[in-house]
Amino acid sequence: MGYKIEKAVENAGNEIKTAKRIAVQLPDGMKAKSAEVAELIKKQNKDSEIIVLGGSNFGGCDIRDKEAVSVGADLLLHFGHADFGVQEKIKTVYAEIQSDLDIEKIVTKAAKEIKEKKIGLVTTIQHINSLEKAKEILQKNGKEVFTAKPKGKAAKEGQLLGCDWSAGGVLKGEVDCYLYVGTGNFHPISLAVDTGKKVYVADPEFQQVRELTEFKKKLFAQRAAKIDKAKSAKKFGILLTTKPGQMRLKLAEKLKQEIESAGKEAEIIEFDNINPQILPNFKLDAYVNTACPRIPLDDVEAFDKPILSPPELEIVLGKRKWEEYKLDHF
């Protein structure tokens, strides 16, 4: 998959022209393009000094503003995500990256395969500029198409985040199903869990149309197993992150009290990234995550101990029924 990098740098142009030292934050999939990005920046400001920030960049929540300040930058150029509403410690430009994959063929295929009439249309920031085109294709094929502005952290009409699916969720009463244009299952699965409706994926990378009912069943089976395992846990770690857009300290403190009230032990542990390499150093039985809501769902088998979401902890502590399962979000 490629990205329209040149356009993204051009869009950030004015701020680039006056900066002296620019800290550049790239998602992992774009890190290989770091030299190309530097060259494009130099085209606009040949005197600028560029320092690439090598750490993670998982979203508009994962802002490396402190690192940019530490290396003496006067501008942080964050690639790949829209503004998430973080109060940055340094002037920050969000250079959104559009995918260069054409969605026409796969959305046409989806339009023919989907039986439902009223479709809620959603995507991620990488394909947001293709949303109008997708809508037209669906309408030409006799569908009624609905899109909405998000109510949470997402910025644009029809945009999903891993922690904010409201651009789809608010359409629950109006639509028969959802169509997600994009790669992966984890952004749209939230809609399947939250609304109970069918969710179709038109994946322009793998040129595949799929529906998420089976994926949701597997996910639920996995979550039920983790919750069951955590019921016998005595020592809990409550995972907290200091990422600017993800820190939920009050929630962490509340969870600690709830766990201790239930006669179990709890400690709050701060992380930048929560990774399978470092967690085993702690000899705890289970974890509750207050950082990115996707952590308990992504790469779940890489962690040997259960990592629960806050609502899943309520199930473990007997405060919530499995039938009332809900997803964690910001």
Next chain:
Amino acid sequence: MGYKIEKAVENAGNEIKTAKRIAVQLPDGMKAKSAEVAELIKKQNKDSEIIVLGGSNFGGCDIRDKEAVSVGADLLLHFGHADFGVQEKIKTVYAEIQSDLDIEKIVTKAAKEIKEKKIGLVTTIQHINSLEKAKEILQKNGKEVFTAKPKGKAAKEGQLLGCDWSAGGVLKGEVDCYLYVGTGNFHPISLAVDTGKKVYVADPEFQQVRELTEFKKKLFAQRAAKIDKAKSAKKFGILLTTKPGQMRLKLAEKLKQEIESAGKEAEIIEFDNINPQILPNFKLDAYVNTACPRIPLDDVEAFDKPILSPPELEIVLGKRKWEEYKLDHF
């Protein structure tokens, strides 16, 4: 290997008694003891709130002061290392951790095996309280023993750091060989490389006396191979860290100029920890490290691209001869 945790917490007592929220930083080997540490702190200040910092803690250079500030702490309790001279952003107490391993048996064995008479004695902070005892054992066995105050970042008489072996180095003219009391080879190998003298290790964990000549030969062969591989590199990444005690931004900028003057490409990349998982995202041919000087030496085979020290880069660029090989240090 165990540690005298209770004593370390007691030594930090007065600051603990008045703190409201304490951020606790533990080396990986001690993270399993986080609940025990919290309990010991609570004994001295039952109203204190404790947040464990889960990130790395590789030395007194690796201070998580920014993270402690972020979680609202008013005290950072750093376990495992002596003060390295970092200007912390928060009140910080260094709770040094003494090993509970007895060194008597293994130093007695070393005294009998070492043929040389004049011995430079060195160790790490974990065994610093055993230094006097080691000296007595060696003297009883007819040795002349020398110790020295470090000239660099290390704090105590006879103390080695991975980036400061001056407590041994300054004795070069007076001693026949060195004895290092402690585990691992990487702290004392610096003395073997820098002085050319024999270095013995009295390892109280494995109850083994060993000499480092063969280890040094292997290390040099490995470094020669990495340097050779880097000679054909066109694109260099210059690794910079924002760890408070390790950031060498000016050196990174200087190296960038030198590489570019030699007609090659260079970019500066900032990291917290430099790890084998994230580096392959960058499509560069070789790296030069300005963070912890041990990075090019430790876990070297886990990285698929060569990571050079600044003096090794000079060899690659033809500015230094292999015969003038020297180690990087702070």
